[in-house]
Amino acid sequence: MRVIFYCWFFSSSLVLNAAEQVTFANRLNVAAIERTYQYVKYDGRYVVIDYPGGDVPADIGVCTDVIIRSYRALGIDLQQLVHEDMKANFSVYPSKRIWGLNKPDPNIDHRRVPNLQTFFSRHGQVLEITNIVEDYKPGDLVTWMLPGNLPHIGIVSDRRTLNNMPLIVHNIGAGPKLESMLFNYPITGHYRFSPE
Numbered sequence: 163m164r165v166i167f168y169c170w171f172f173s174s175s176l177v178l179n180a181a182e183q184v185t186f187a188n189r190l191n192v193a194a195i196e197r198t199y200q201y202v203k204y205d206g207r208y209v210v211i212d213y214p215g216g217d218v219p220a221d222i223g224v225c226t227d228v229i230i231r232s233y234r235a236l237g238i239d240l241q242q243l244v245h246e247d248m249k250a251n252f253s254v255y256p257s258k259r260i261w262g263l264n265k266p267d268p269n270i271d272h273r274r275v276p277n278l279q280t281f282f283s284r285h286g287q288v289l290e291i292t293n294i295v296e297d298y299k300p301g302d303l304v305t306w307m308l309p310g311n312l313p314h315i316g317i318v319s320d321r322r323t324l325n326n327m328p329l330i331v332h333n334i335g336a337g338p339k340l341e342s343m344l345f346n347y348p349i350t351g352h353y354r355f356s357p358e
Contacts, residue, residue, distance in 0.1 A: 186236075186301070186356040187299065187300050187301030187302075187354075187356070188300065188301070188320070189236055190232060190233070190236060190300075190301040190317065190356075191300040191301050191317070191318075191319055191320050193231075193232040193233075193235035193236055194228065194232040194301075194317040194319060194331035195319055195321070195331060195340060196232075196235065197228050197231055197232055197331060197338040198331060198338045198339060198340045200220070200337075200338060201221060201337065202220075202221060202222060202223045202227070202333065202337040202338055203221060203222050203223075203337065204222075204223070204224060204333060204335045204336065204337065205218075205222035205223065205224070206224040206273070207222075208269065208270055209269065210269050211241075211268075211269050213241065213242070213245065213268040213269075214239050214241060214242035214245075214268075215234075215239055215241070215242070216241055216268070216269070217230070217231070217234070217241075218273075223333060223338075224273065224333055225275065225314050225315050225316065225332055225333045225334065226272070226273045226274065226275060226278060226315060227273065227333065228315075228316065228317065228331060228332060228333050228338050229278065229303065229315055229316075229317065230272060230273070232317060232331070238357055240272050240278070240281075241268060241272045242268075243272075243281065243285070244271055244272040244277060244278070244281050245266055245268040245271060245272065247281055247284065247285070248266035248271055248277070249266050251284075252265065252266060254280060254284070255271075255276075255277055255280050256276045256277070256280065257271065257274075257277065260276060261274075275305055275313035275314065275315050276313055278303075278305075278315060279305055279313075279315075279350070279351050279353075282303060282351070282353035282355050283351075283353070285355065286303075286353045286354055286355030286356075287353060287354040287355070288351075288352070288353060289302065289352040289353060289354060290352065291349045291350075291351070291352050293345060295326060295327060295328065295344070297352075298318045298328050298344060298352070299318060299354075300318055300319055300320040300328070301317065301318065301354065301356075302317070302318040302352060302353065302354055303315060303316075303317060303318075303351075303352070303353040303354070303355060304316055304317075304318060304330065304344065304349060304351065304352055304353075305349070305350045305351035305352075305353075306346075306347040306348060306349055306350060307347060307348050307350050308334075308347055309347075313350070314332065314334060314347065315332070316330040316331055316332030316343075317330065317331045317332070318330060318344070319331050319340060321340060323342045327342045327344060327345075328342075328344060329341060329342055330342070330343055330344055
């Protein structure tokens with residue numbers, strides 16, 4: 163009888179943990195899709211913002227702002243998380259190599275795709291990059307390299323095309339959109355990040 167109870171308890175714990183993860187992914191998916199209803203002009207200029215909890219004006223943004231605002235809708239401040247990690251581990255981030263910076267900057271660091279890639283690699287799950295549609299789950303974060311060596315990021319949604327391709331929430335220049343573009347550009351990263 164004791165063995166059965168332990169097996170039942172262990173199985174229940176696994177189910178609860180999986181349900182918690184699905185719930186977070188679903189909430190992130192909904193928050194990301196909500197971004198597509200907002201008018202946002204593509205504008206990546208440097209703006210001095212509050213810290214923590216700072217944001218550029220609501221009517222401007224770039225691809226990273228879709229991610230930042232989706233997480234912020236769930237109470238997660240990527241500006242603060244990225245800044246704190248960069249303060250403690252600046253040398254592992256590409257800011258010096260790419261932009262020639264010598265210290266973190268809470269106004270812009272979280273708005274740069276390579277910094278988010280580093281953060282998600284350090285604090286999230288790094289998932290395999292494949293060409294298998296089923297490997298990309300709602301709430302997953304995907305990064306690409308666009309022509310001209312431009313990094314890009316988006317969130318996989320639960321919406322699908324007629325041929326089962328997941329739609330991506332991203333801002334590639336025309337404001338936040340829900341589009342079928344998962345395999346349109348070389349994928350450079352695949353992550354899952356939910357706070358512990």
